[in-house]
Amino acid sequence: MGSVLGHVLNGLSFGSVLFLLASGLTLTFGLMRTVNLAHGAFFALGGYIALDVLRRTDRYWFSLLVAIIAATVVGVLFERLALHRVLGKELPQIIITVGFAFLIADLLLAYYGGRPQSPPRPPGLDGVLRLENFAFPHFRLALIVLAVVVWLGLHLLITKTKVGAMVRASVDDEPIARSVGVKVPVIFVTVFGAGTALAAFAGVWGGAFTGLQPGSEWQILLLALVVVVVGGLGSVGGALIAALAVGLLDEFGKWLFPSFALFTLYAPVAVLLAIRPQGFFGKEELT
Amino acid sequence: MSEFAVETEALTVRFGGLTAVNAVDLQVPTGHRRAIIGPNGAGKTTMFNLIAGQVRPTSGTVKLHGQDVTSMPVQARTRAGVARTFQITNLFDELTVTDNVRLAVAGADPKVRRTFWRPLHRFPHIEARVDDLLEQWDLADVRDERPIELSYGQQRILEIVLATAGEQRLLLLDEPTAGVSKREAENLVDTIDSLPRELTIILVEHDMDVAFRIADEITVMVNGEELVTGPPDTIRGDDRVIEAYLGRDEHDAA
Amino acid sequence: MSAVTPEARNRLLLRVALLVLAIAVVAAPYFASSFQIGVLSRIAVFALFGLAFNIVFGAGGMPSLGHAAFFGLGGYIIGIGTVRLDVGIITVFVLALVLGAVLGAIVGVLTLRSHGVYVLLLTLAVAQALWGLAFQQVRWTRGDNGIAGIERGLIVPGEATLVTFYWTILALVSIFGALVWWFQRSPAGVAIVAHRESASRLAALGYRVSAYRIGAFTVSGAVAAIAGVLYATLNRFVGPENLAWTMSAEVMLFAIVGGAAFFAGPIVGAAALVTLEVWVSGFTDRWLAVLGLTYILTMLFMPQGILGLVDDRRRAWRARREGHEIAPTSANASDALTGTGGMS
Numbered sequence: 001m002g003s004v005l006g007h008v009l010n011g012l013s014f015g016s017v018l019f020l021l022a023s024g025l026t027l028t029f030g031l032m033r034t035v036n037l038a039h040g041a042f043f044a045l046g047g048y049i050a051l052d053v054l055r056r057t058d059r060y061w062f063s064l065l066v067a068i069i070a071a072t073v074v075g076v077l078f079e080r081l082a083l084h085r086v087l088g089k090e091l092p093q094i095i096i097t098v099g100f101a102f103l104i105a106d107l108l109l110a111y112y113g114g115r116p117q118s119p120p121r122p123p124g125l126d127g128v129l130r131l132e133n134f135a136f137p138h139f140r141l142a143l144i145v146l147a148v149v150v151w152l153g154l155h156l157l158i159t160k161t162k163v164g165a166m167v168r169a170s171v172d173d174e175p176i177a178r179s180v181g182v183k184v185p186v187i188f189v190t191v192f193g194a195g196t197a198l199a200a201f202a203g204v205w206g207g208a209f210t211g212l213q214p215g216s217e218w219q220i221l222l223l224a225l226v227v228v229v230v231g232g233l234g235s236v237g238g239a240l241i242a243a244l245a246v247g248l249l250d251e252f253g254k255w256l257f258p259s260f261a262l263f264t265l266y267a268p269v270a271v272l273l274a275i276r277p278q279g280f281f282g283k284e285e286l287t
Numbered sequence: 288m289s290e291f292a293v294e295t296e297a298l299t300v301r302f303g304g305l306t307a308v309n310a311v312d313l314q315v316p317t318g319h320r321r322a323i324i325g326p327n328g329a330g331k332t333t334m335f336n337l338i339a340g341q342v343r344p345t346s347g348t349v350k351l352h353g354q355d356v357t358s359m360p361v362q363a364r365t366r367a368g369v370a371r372t373f374q375i376t377n378l379f380d381e382l383t384v385t386d387n388v389r390l391a392v393a394g395a396d397p398k399v400r401r402t403f404w405r406p407l408h409r410f411p412h413i414e415a416r417v418d419d420l421l422e423q424w425d426l427a428d429v430r431d432e433r434p435i436e437l438s439y440g441q442q443r444i445l446e447i448v449l450a451t452a453g454e455q456r457l458l459l460l461d462e463p464t465a466g467v468s469k470r471e472a473e474n475l476v477d478t479i480d481s482l483p484r485e486l487t488i489i490l491v492e493h494d495m496d497v498a499f500r501i502a503d504e505i506t507v508m509v510n511g512e513e514l515v516t517g518p519p520d521t522i523r524g525d526d527r528v529i530e531a532y533l534g535r536d537e538h539d540a541a
Numbered sequence: 542m543s544a545v546t547p548e549a550r551n552r553l554l555l556r557v558a559l560l561v562l563a564i565a566v567v568a569a570p571y572f573a574s575s576f577q578i579g580v581l582s583r584i585a586v587f588a589l590f591g592l593a594f595n596i597v598f599g600a601g602g603m604p605s606l607g608h609a610a611f612f613g614l615g616g617y618i619i620g621i622g623t624v625r626l627d628v629g630i631i632t633v634f635v636l637a638l639v640l641g642a643v644l645g646a647i648v649g650v651l652t653l654r655s656h657g658v659y660v661l662l663l664t665l666a667v668a669q670a671l672w673g674l675a676f677q678q679v680r681w682t683r684g685d686n687g688i689a690g691i692e693r694g695l696i697v698p699g700e701a702t703l704v705t706f707y708w709t710i711l712a713l714v715s716i717f718g719a720l721v722w723w724f725q726r727s728p729a730g731v732a733i734v735a736h737r738e739s740a741s742r743l744a745a746l747g748y749r750v751s752a753y754r755i756g757a758f759t760v761s762g763a764v765a766a767i768a769g770v771l772y773a774t775l776n777r778f779v780g781p782e783n784l785a786w787t788m789s790a791e792v793m794l795f796a797i798v799g800g801a802a803f804f805a806g807p808i809v810g811a812a813a814l815v816t817l818e819v820w821v822s823g824f825t826d827r828w829l830a831v832l833g834l835t836y837i838l839t840m841l842f843m844p845q846g847i848l849g850l851v852d853d854r855r856r857a858w859r860a861r862r863e864g865h866e867i868a869p870t871s872a873n874a875s876d877a878l879t880g881t882g883g884m885s
Contacts, residue, residue: 035658082837090658091604092840095797098790099836106829218786222669229662262673270666273659274651339745365747373745379738381802382731390735393728394746403729403756410728453747 006136007251013140015247016147017206021224022231022239023150024198027191029225030233031158031167034083034192035090038097039199040221041104046071046200047207048112051119060123068200074104075196079189087188088171101218109214116213119204143209150198151240158236167191223250226269291353292317292457292487293338298347300333307333309511310347315504317352317456320488322502324495326531330511331491332374332461338489339371339459340364351457365394368456372446374465374491378434385430388417388448395453416452424448424478440471444478451482458482460490464497476500499523507531547862567711570704578707579775584815585714586771591795591807592721593764598793599801600725601757602737604657606789607648607664610671611641611762613784615769620688620779621681623695630695637766645762649755665786672784687780691773710771717767722804724760733757794832798839800846809847 021043028036050067054060078100086092127138158164169177170184177184203212210220227246231238246265253264293315300308308330315321323331336342338349340361348357356364379387392413393399399410408414421427424444434442443463451458463479464472472494479501482488492498498505499519506516509531515522522528569581594608615637622628622636648667652660675682682688694701697709724730732753735743740750773779782788791814792807799810814835821831843850 082841085841092844094604094606094658094661095794095840096837099833099840102833102836103830104833106827106833110827110830222665222786225662226666229659259677259679260674262677263670266666266670266673270651270663270670273655273663273666274653341741360749361741361744362747362749365745371745373741377739377742379735379742381738382735386731390728390731390743390748391746394748399728400732400748401729403724403727403760406723406726407728407731408726449742449746 007255008248009136009140009144011248011251012244013143013209013247014250015244016143017202017209018220018223018227018247019147019240019243020143020150020202020206021199021220022227022243023154023236024195024202025224025228026154026231026233026236026239027198028195030228030235030239031164031171032188032191033088033171033233034188035093036083036097036192036195037094037221037225038078038100038104039195039224040217041101042071042075042196042199043203043206043220044108044212044217045074045104046203047119047212048108048203049200050204050207051117051212052112054119060120064122064201064204067204068197071200071203072193072197075199076189076193079192083192084185084188101221105214105217114214116211116216118211119207121208122205139208143205146205147240147243151236154236223265230269230272290316292319292351293489294350294353295337296348296350298334298337298349299345300337300342301345307511308337308344311508311511311513313506313513313516315487315489317487318485320501320503321490322498322505323489323491323508324493324498324505325508325514328510329508331508333511334508335371335459335461335489335491339369365453365455369459370450370453370455370457371459372443372450372461372463374461376434376439376442376446378442378445378449380433380435383431383433384426384437384445385417385421387434387445388420388426388452389413391449391452392416392420420448420452438471440467440475443467443471443475447478447482451486455486457487457489460488460492462491462493464492464494472497548859567708570707575703578703580815580819582707582710582775584812585710586768586775587792587795587811587815588808589714589717589771590765590768590792591799591811592718592804593761593768594792595796595801595804595807596721596725596730596733596761596764597757598796599803599806600730600734600737601754603652603754603757604661604793605648605664605758606661606786606793607666607668608761608765608792609784609786609788610648610664610668611644611765612769612772612788612792613668613671613675613779613781614641614644615766615771616773616779616783617675617682617688618766619695619770619773620691623692624688624690625681633695633770634767637770638763641766641769642759642763644766645758645760646755648762649758652758653751653754665789668784668786668789672781672786675781675784682781685781687778687782689778691777691779693774693777696771696774710775713767713771717764718808721760721764725804729753729756791832794836794839796846797844798835798846800848800852802845803848803852806846806848813847 025039028034046067049070050063053063053066082096086096121139129136129138166182166187170182170187174184223246227239227242231242250265257264291314295311295313298308298311323334325331333342337344340359348355351367351369356367389407399413421430429437434445464475467475476497504516504518505522507514507528514527514531515525570578590612597603597605618637619633622633648664652663655663676684693706697705732743732748736750736753744750795810795814796807798813799806818828821828
């Protein structure tokens with residue numbers, strides 16, 4: 001029983017990392033309808049910058065802050081200079097964000113090398129929870145708690161404030177949104193910046209869990225994309241449930257069928273997308 | 288063979304809580320030209336889509352030439368002889384006019400339709416028919432153009448050509464003159480008028496003049512129900528029709 | 542007034558130019574280095590892969606990001622078939638065609654209810670599932686190490702040299718490329734384009750739209766698998782990277798850079814990008830960064846691709862000759878692909 005519980009908690013904490021990344025995607029992809037395949041690059045960018053600053057200054061929270069700010073600045077510039085020009089056009093967005101992701105990934109490889117590394121755990125979360133013969137790191141529990149907190153925050157932001165409605169209005173009918181005084185470009189760049197910041201944060205905390213290495217950001221991005229789609233575009237609650245489900249699927253796949261783990265992860269996703277292209281929570285937008 | 292090209296029984300469709308079409312019994316004899324008119328939201332376009340197969344009824348049946356087609360998909364109804372045009376011009380914009388017509392003619396021939404090893408323009412019997420159609424409808428000059436380069440009236444004519452290319456028995460026209468200039472509309476009405484008489488035509492029309500000129504009989508729909516059916520002269524003088532339209536007109540004007 | 546119109550003269554010039562180009566490509570071994578022959582072989586194989594991909598993408602308007610699945614499948618068929626088992630080369634090709642077609646049909650069925658970005662994600666998930674198998678089914682695929690030692694001589698009739706291998710590649714690419722060309726002009730091929738333009742109109746003409754969508758993926762999958770066989774033979778190696786999603790992204794770029802609305806688009810795109818790669822690799826290791834920039838710049842400044850630009854020029858020239866304006870329509874062609882695809 002202990003091992004099953006361990007795997008469940010492992011799956012949930014990986015699911016939480018996925019959700020941290022996916023939550024940013026729910027903003028850019030789900031809410032803004034901007035297909036953002038560079039999201040994983042911001043994850044990696046955040047992780048590597050934090051690691052770099054930490055090595056130079058040895059101050060964890062400062063490094064975290066620098067990483068988030070730096071990645072957000074890069075994201076905002078990218079949105080203004082390139083992505084905004086192909087507003088509402090799926091395919092150009094795909095191509096441009098893939099290109100940007102290649103660019104970032106290659107520069108990171110050039111600068112930091114191809115050796116796997118991982119940012120440290122946040123100070124104060126190094127301990128291990130022990131219950132009889134069962135042990136579980138505090139950090140992983142913290143990830144799960146954090147996922148729930150981020151979900152609650154975004155949920156409130158979108159449903160209890162006008163932010164969600166303003167973003168939707170800007171996406172669906174830009175002229176109308178402008179005419180009622182919504183500053184559309186500001187909305188877009190803000191939402192994109194927020195999404196990027198979440199990705200960078202996921203890179204620092206999630207990177208401590210998954211490790212950073214060239215190409216690994218793609219694996220996790222694909223899963224996060226899947227989470228956003230399966231959860232239903234724009235549904236933060238759906239994304240949380242889907243992220244935890246995918247985390248569990250991944251963990252139990254690895255445990256039960258180690259040589260089929262990747263297959264048992266992607267194949268159900270493909271079948272699910274075929275049967276229910278709009279995902280599970282696609283109907284209830286903005287929740 | 289049934290004497291009716293189209294026969295519906297207690298045809299009803301609901302979208303959520305809204306009843307768009309309610310228990311309509313429509314009978315259109317073979318070879319007749321029937322216009323369905325009515326104020327906005329009367330359910331005429333839904334009625335039309337029920338016959339074409341784009342919408343499935345909640346209850347009731349649709350028969351075409353005596354055959355129950357209620358559960359048949361669009362392409363099967365097409366093969367059973369139903370042709371349609373769309374309210375918004377719906378053509379293959381990136382193909383040439385000729386290829387548009389070729390596809391339409393080939394659509395009626397399963398052998399050609401399913402061929403994937405021989406070029407579309409190498410079927411002599413298809414080419415002959417395509418050339419005939421382009422001549423007949425004055426489209427030969429623009430055969431290498433793309434539909435977007437044609438005038439709107441020409442696009443509407445091309446729609447009718449595509450719809451009837453397969454030697455169909457029933458033609459459904461969804462507001463054929465909507466958005467067409469007055470002069471081109473005249474031309475279009477003449478064109479429709481000159482279609483062979485054995486072709487049964489059902490049209491949904493907003494423009495009363497067009498409906499009265501083309502149709503042998505007119506069905507007026509209000510709130511998803513059939514109000515009255517009769518020849519144009521009877522409809523023109525019918526108090527209920529005037530009321531339905533006037534009531535609506537006042538509303539529109541407001 | 543001469544008897545030859547400028548249009549006819551231009552068409553003749555184009556044909557002569559293409560003929561000269563074809564002769565030069567075939568005769569390349571007489572004047573090019575063996576390195577250049579290798580580059581040309583790669584261009585040819587990628588061109589075939591691009592042509593196969595463009596049946597679904599350019600013609601069918603369905604943005605697949607999973608075509609590496611077919612490409613990698615072909616590679617593993619010849620890898621496992623000839624290195625690990627002892628399967629004849631004819632059988633390899635037949636298997637690649639059949640299994641590529643079957644996988645294509647499956648993907649076609651799976652994507653029937655999807656549009657736009659959902660097609661993209663679904664095809665990606667399928668390809669990733671296969672990539673996972675290639676990566677983890679070590680007993681068959683040797684996992685990350687891949688299968689090396691695929692004999693180039695297997696596909697060459699007669700004596701196998703660099704030159705005869707090159708000619709064999711050219712011949713096979715030409716044959717399958719011609720089949721794709723033939724297919725795209727057939728009623729089914731035109732119907733696939735028509736489906737992109739208006740599925741409702743196509744259904745109203747009596748076509749079962751889903752059958753043509755599946756058909757597009759089937760033919761595309763079969764030919765992409767053949768390209769995969771050739772690629773593995775060319776590299777004498779097949780590994781999970783043949784199945785990686787970056788391969789799917791690259792073939793999409795071939796089509797876009799060349800001009801997805803044109804048959805020859807992927808050929809031009811493959812030639813341009815492979816040449817760029819060879820050139821850039823001459824002075825920097827940062828090819829991936831350059832490739833990334835190419836993605837961004839192409840989409841921002843040349844979304845209709847190289848052939849789209851050429852086509853616009855040609856139309857403008859003709860319009861000037863005829864003394865009136867003709868709106869460039871190739872921009873529309875690429876809009877159909879790159880425009881606001883159905884998100885819902």
